Amino acid sequence: MRKQLSIPVTALALLALAACGTESSAGSAGGGSVAPDVPLSGVRWSVDSLTVDGKRSAAPEGAHVEITDKGRAEGSYGCNQFGADVTVKGDTVTVGEGTMTEKACEGKVQGFEDALRGALTGELKAKLTDGRLTLTTGKGDTIALSAEKPAPLTGTKWTVDSLVDGTTAASVPAGTENKAHLTIAKDGTVGGSLGCNRFSSTAEVKGDTITFGRIAATRKLCPGPEMDLERQLTALLESGPVTYEVKDRSLTLTAENGKGVAARAAAS
Known part of the structure; x- marks a missing residue:
């Protein structure tokens, strides 16, 4: 100990x-x-x-x-x-x-x-x-x-580092660290990685919620942990409006059921 x-x-x-x-x-x-x-x-x-x-x-x-x-x-x-x-x-x-x-x-x-x-x-x-x-x-x-300067929601590369479930958070599966990320551009387009496959989408920001559009992704076969993370992240982004919070250089995305992800901005 x-x-x-x-x-x-x-x-x-x-x-x-x-x-x-x-x-x-x-x-x-x-x-x-x-x-x-x-x-x-x-x-x-x-x-x-x-x-x-x-x-x-x-x-x-x-x-x-x-x-x-x-x-x-x-x-x-x-x-x-x-x-x-x-x-x-x-x-x-x-x-x-x-x-x-x-x-x-x-x-x-x-x-x-x-x-x-x-x-x-x-x-x-x-x-x-x-x-x-x-x-x-x-x-x-x-x-x-x-x-550190606070990171803006748009134009920042957000790297997923934990999974949220209600008031608890857990690290992403072993072997997937620093692999899942997304960037929301000022024009509303979204791009990044689901943990293995690249993806693109759109984002509509309204108040404290973000609604992501249809996800287009590559279809590469990935190891089990990466696919687990991809499934969870895809389900979150396709769940409808998600609540977001930016605090300094951290971003949380939370679905209505309380499940979500936390991400961090790269060091300034």
């Missing part, structure tokens, strides 16, 4: 937001507040890299932190999801206990996750410079993060 871990970014958000309300703006009469370089709450922060013992490692695609309620952060190491509580005093962020999933990951990704968990322990110093966050351990190891 892995040791559960906390992520310190929310504490940094509270620190910066507190500073917004207390610092005086230089040269302003009456002492107006000083805004941070970038908003910290409600922002999806991408983990860019980790430097341990002077060796820099790029983060896996999808590694991120999102600030939610006060004192809480949630996100992904690039494979496993996490949630954590944090505390802060001045510019010192102290890591508390948290939770994370325990999904088996590809070797290189697993190595990064282990190193990141090791760095995010004890006290860290936080610094915000030009829209980038740096968290530094007592040993001098650093974690670099940057704010």
Whole structure:
């Protein structure tokens, strides 16, 4: 069983937001507040890299932190999801206990996750410079993060990474990771992959729903898991109006029966 871990970014958000309300703006009469370089709450922060013992490692695609309620952060190491509580005093962020999933990951990704968990322990110093966050351990190891721009619904390549059923979500079948994707063009045409076969369609966006038109797809024979994913995705797209939600760089499509998919935009 892995040791559960906390992520310190929310504490940094509270620190910066507190500073917004207390610092005086230089040269302003009456002492107006000083805004941070970038908003910290409600922002999806991408983990860019980790430097341990002077060796820099790029983060896996999808590694991120999102600030939610006060004192809480949630996100992904690039494979496993996490949630954590944090505390802060001045510019010192102290890591508390948290939770994370325990999904088996590809070797290189697993190595990064282990190193990141090791760095995010004890006290860290936080610094915000030009829209980038740096968290530094007592040993001098650093974690670099940057704010991601929200992805628009149209023109974005959305890669399916989980299957939704009501309030639960599960990873796509093993062997189908990063294979199913779709892009909705501004003119309403849709193209992508169902997991193995290429497809095209149309999309009519109305309010918070999308109605997809008839699906035209290639007819290549695919391995079992890929065909399972294709059948589920095809059934979703052909089910009539589906509810969609775009949050930062994530998209969910949900049918009336509560089943659907979650997808992510490529790293900005």
